[in-house]
Amino acid sequence: xxxxxxxxxxxxxxxxxxxxxxxxxxxxxxxxxxxxxxxxxxxxxxxxxxxxxxxxxxxxxxxxxxxxxxxxxxxxxxxxxxxxxxxxxxxxxxxxxxxxxxxxxxxxxxxxxxxxxxxxxxxxxxxxxxxxxxxxxxxxxxxxxxxxxxxxxxxxxxxxxxxxxxxxxxxxxxxxxxxxxxxxxxxxxxxxxxxxxxxxxxxxxxxxxxxxxxxxxxxxxxxxxxxxxxxxxxxxxxxxxxxxxxxxxxxxxxxxxxxxxxxxxxxxxxxxxxxxxxxxxxxxxxxxxxxxxxxxxxxxxxxxxxxxxxxxxxxxxxxxxxxxxxxxxxxxxxxxxxxxxxxxxxxxxxxxxxxxxxxxxxxxxxxxxxxxxxxxxxxxxxx
Amino acid sequence: xxxxxxxxxxxxxxxxxxxxxxxxxxxxxxxxxxxxxxxxxxxxxxxxxxxxxxxxxxxxxxxxxxxxxxxxxxxxxxxxxxxxxxxxxxxxxxxxxxxxxxxxxxxxxxxxxxxxxxxxxxxxxxxxxxxxxxxxxxxxxxxxxxxxxxxxxxxxxxxxxxxxxxxxxxxxxxxxxxxxxxxxxxxxxxxxxxxxxxxxxxxxxxxxxxxxxxxxxxxxxxxxxxxxxxxxxxxxxxxxxxxxxxxxxxxxxxxxxxxxxxxxxxxxxxxxxxxxxxxxxxxxxxxxxxxxxxxxxxxxxxxxxxxxxxxxxxxxxxxxxxxxxxxxxxxxxxxxxxxxxxxxxxxxxxxxxxxxxxxxxxxxxxxxxxxxxxxxxxxxxxx
Numbered sequence: 077x078x079x080x081x082x083x084x085x086x087x088x089x090x091x092x093x094x095x096x097x098x099x100x101x102x103x104x105x106x107x108x109x110x111x112x113x114x115x116x117x118x119x120x121x122x123x124x125x126x127x128x129x130x131x132x133x134x135x136x137x138x139x140x141x142x143x144x145x146x147x148x149x150x151x152x153x154x155x156x157x158x159x160x161x162x163x164x165x166x167x168x169x170x171x172x173x174x175x176x177x178x179x180x181x182x183x184x185x186x187x188x189x190x191x192x193x194x195x196x197x198x199x200x201x202x203x204x205x206x207x208x209x210x211x212x213x214x215x216x217x218x219x220x221x222x223x224x225x226x227x228x229x230x231x232x233x234x235x236x237x238x239x240x241x242x243x244x245x246x247x248x249x250x251x252x253x254x255x256x257x258x259x260x261x262x263x264x265x266x267x268x269x270x271x272x273x274x275x276x277x278x279x280x281x282x283x284x285x286x287x288x289x290x291x292x293x294x295x296x297x298x299x300x301x302x303x304x305x306x307x308x309x310x311x312x313x314x315x316x317x318x319x320x321x322x323x324x325x326x327x328x329x330x331x332x333x334x335x336x337x338x339x340x341x342x343x344x345x346x347x348x349x350x351x352x353x354x355x356x357x358x359x360x361x362x363x364x365x366x367x368x369x370x371x372x373x374x375x376x377x378x379x380x381x382x383x384x385x386x387x388x389x390x391x392x393x394x395x396x397x398x399x400x401x402x403x404x405x406x407x408x409x410x411x412x413x414x415x416x417x418x419x420x421x422x423x424x425x426x427x428x429x430x431x432x433x434x435x436x437x438x439x440x441x442x443x444x445x446x447x448x449x450x451x452x453x454x455x456x457x458x459x
Numbered sequence: 460x461x462x463x464x465x466x467x468x469x470x471x472x473x474x475x476x477x478x479x480x481x482x483x484x485x486x487x488x489x490x491x492x493x494x495x496x497x498x499x500x501x502x503x504x505x506x507x508x509x510x511x512x513x514x515x516x517x518x519x520x521x522x523x524x525x526x527x528x529x530x531x532x533x534x535x536x537x538x539x540x541x542x543x544x545x546x547x548x549x550x551x552x553x554x555x556x557x558x559x560x561x562x563x564x565x566x567x568x569x570x571x572x573x574x575x576x577x578x579x580x581x582x583x584x585x586x587x588x589x590x591x592x593x594x595x596x597x598x599x600x601x602x603x604x605x606x607x608x609x610x611x612x613x614x615x616x617x618x619x620x621x622x623x624x625x626x627x628x629x630x631x632x633x634x635x636x637x638x639x640x641x642x643x644x645x646x647x648x649x650x651x652x653x654x655x656x657x658x659x660x661x662x663x664x665x666x667x668x669x670x671x672x673x674x675x676x677x678x679x680x681x682x683x684x685x686x687x688x689x690x691x692x693x694x695x696x697x698x699x700x701x702x703x704x705x706x707x708x709x710x711x712x713x714x715x716x717x718x719x720x721x722x723x724x725x726x727x728x729x730x731x732x733x734x735x736x737x738x739x740x741x742x743x744x745x746x747x748x749x750x751x752x753x754x755x756x757x758x759x760x761x762x763x764x765x766x767x768x769x770x771x772x773x774x775x776x777x778x779x780x781x782x783x784x785x786x787x788x789x790x791x792x793x794x795x796x797x798x799x800x801x802x803x804x805x806x807x808x809x810x811x812x813x814x815x816x817x818x819x820x821x822x823x824x825x826x827x828x829x830x831x832x833x834x835x836x837x838x839x840x841x842x
């Protein structure tokens with residue numbers, strides 16, 4: 077279902093020859109309206125790929141006719157020629173759609189520092205626009221994969237509208253987005269301002285709270301397009317909840333497919349004086365290499381959790397910290413708690429709870445373990 | 460030579476039974492004066508081991524008769540009983556030396572969250588004080604090792620005085636110290652205030668600029684003791700340079716022996732608007748897992764260097780960044796530079812230079828690669 081679950085959208089994913097193995101590598105998602113409100117959020121990295129620079133400008137207009145996504149090359153750190161390549165890509169899609177390039181977003185993912193093979197990419201855009209169809213959502217989700225082992229899609233039905241989405245991203249999933257590209261669609265009737273506000277809130281609560289390796293990409297982009305094809309102006313609270321659910325489900329799929337990971341870890345911080353404190357502490361634990369190695373080794377090493385929390389400015393007293401790993405409170409009041417041999421870490425899912433004993437706020441950050449396979453993949457994959 | 464290179468110091472390292480393999484695990488370094496000025500710096504982690512809490516108080520007095528260091532247990536996250544253990548350790552050394560516990564520093568290193576075996580430790584203190592001798596520096600350096608594969612020692616001769624030192628630390632070497640313990644000695648005549656000021660300056664320029672895995676320990680301690688046995692009040696500038704050299708050499712030994720590392724990487728940032736900017740950018744690169752994996756894979760992946768620099772607030776324009784790896788400028792003006800195949804990464808030492816093109820300031824941070832062996836060691840070693 078993916079991005080074509082809502083009415084008003086067509087999509088396609090084609091093999092244009094950007095990937096050496098001949099797999100799909102160019103996707104388009106076309107909004108046929110009647111409206112075309114849109115918004116996007118981007119990486120906070122100051123080194124931004126050409127497509128991010130381009131799409132930022134498009135998003136400012138609040139309207140989008142289509143998104144072109146290519147895998148097989150990030151078009152990052154490619155200078156002015158790389159920006160021209162992105163511009164040419166948008167122009168080609170605009171021409172094929174009989175529309176304006178100023179309403180075409182472009183996303184790219186893959187290796188940094190290399191120019192894209194433009195003849196292949198441009199004919200790929202032609203092919204994809206020609207192929208774009210109501211049943212093309214899954215092909216599009218397939219075409220945006222890099223080291224992703226599976227396509228990531230999700231959708232939710234509202235009262236009389238639908239929210240759909242697809243995402244890619246398998247490594248570099250860090251706060252403030254990740255090496256991830258996500259396209260969200262809805263046939264609800266929304267203004268550009270609603271798109272922007274609702275998208276920012278949904279991503280802040282989901283994609284911004286996953287962290288695979290603490291690294292921040294040059295290409296992260298999340299786009300929301302609203303076709304208005306349902307004719308329904310949604311209840312904003314209900315829509316926000318559904319959009320967040322779709323994002324949350326996609327974020328979970330990203331963590332589940334993170335490069336080389338053997339554990340999907342949720343770090344929940346409770347008893348915090350504020351949500352900011354809870355988030356800061358959860359991020360510190362989720363980003364701690366030694367903790368992540370311990371999880372890979374199935375070692376309920378709560379000392380590393382405490383050492384990570386101790387690097388934050390969150391309100392807490394060290395001798396009031398409690399830590400549970402998969403339900404066993406192995407650390408109580410900053411010291412040894414229940415028998416750590418009772419902790420079962422054999423499964424893929426791990427739940428770590430840190431109680432700061434400083435208030436009533438909470439937050440959760442999801443991460444993965446740090447594995448020998450992660451190191452292997454990222455020492456071999458030249459990006 | 461180590462900590463007994465300067466006159467006025469005795470040391471010993473004995474096997475007290477804290478380590479299961481029967482290796483040396485308790486060291487003492489005794490200052491026989493005539494003066495006993497001292498200073499210490501500690502981890503910035505808010506979760507602090509009992510010996511750090513104790514030694515902070517001792518250091519405030521500006522005087523130290525001796526330092527007791529044990530490996531085989533960090534005495535961290537052990538609550539009030541753990542603090543009592545540290546106190547008892549200091550009292551035992553004080554008794555053996557006929558002195559006051561208020562001038563005995565204690566350092567511990569090893570597993571977090573377990574009480575120390577006190578009968579063994581206390582008899583180890585007795586043995587070590589009894590053994591302490593002018594030629595005991597190397598045994599002491601040996602006794603403080605945990606996963607260190609070699610003892611780390613260094614010394615420098617001044618005009619008429621000497622600076623000596625020993626250190627341990629093989630993982631968790633992060634900014635704001637590391638899981639490292641370092642004892643520095645000198646027979647120069649110094650006031651407590653001089654010790655404090657000179658030690659802070661030397662550690663800020665050395666130990667604070669190494670980062671193996673971004674993790675900050677609960678036990679980091681660097682101590683400087685001055686015996687005054689040379690009778691020489693040193694030229695402060697000369698002394699500062701020698702002390703910094705000793706710290707720098709020990710920091711280099713720590714990086715060279717970092718757990719599982721195959722590369723010793725120096726990240727130099729030049730052309731920065733300020734030293735703070737240079738440091739921030741260097742730390743961001745040195746702490747980036749993807750960059751560190753690329754170094755393990757001997758892949759001159761400058762895109763990951765740029766992506767790391769892009770996460771900082773340092774002054775720079777993305778299209779003015781230059782990056783050299785082992786002397787080859789693989790990135791010029793934010794895009795592809797010289798042929799990356801010319802980069803030789805086969806050796807152990809790697810030099811990365813980032814030119815921010817924003818000013819005249821520079822700074823260097825040293826780190827290691829992220830390896831499968833690092834993950835293996837830190838998933839198996841319960842700390």
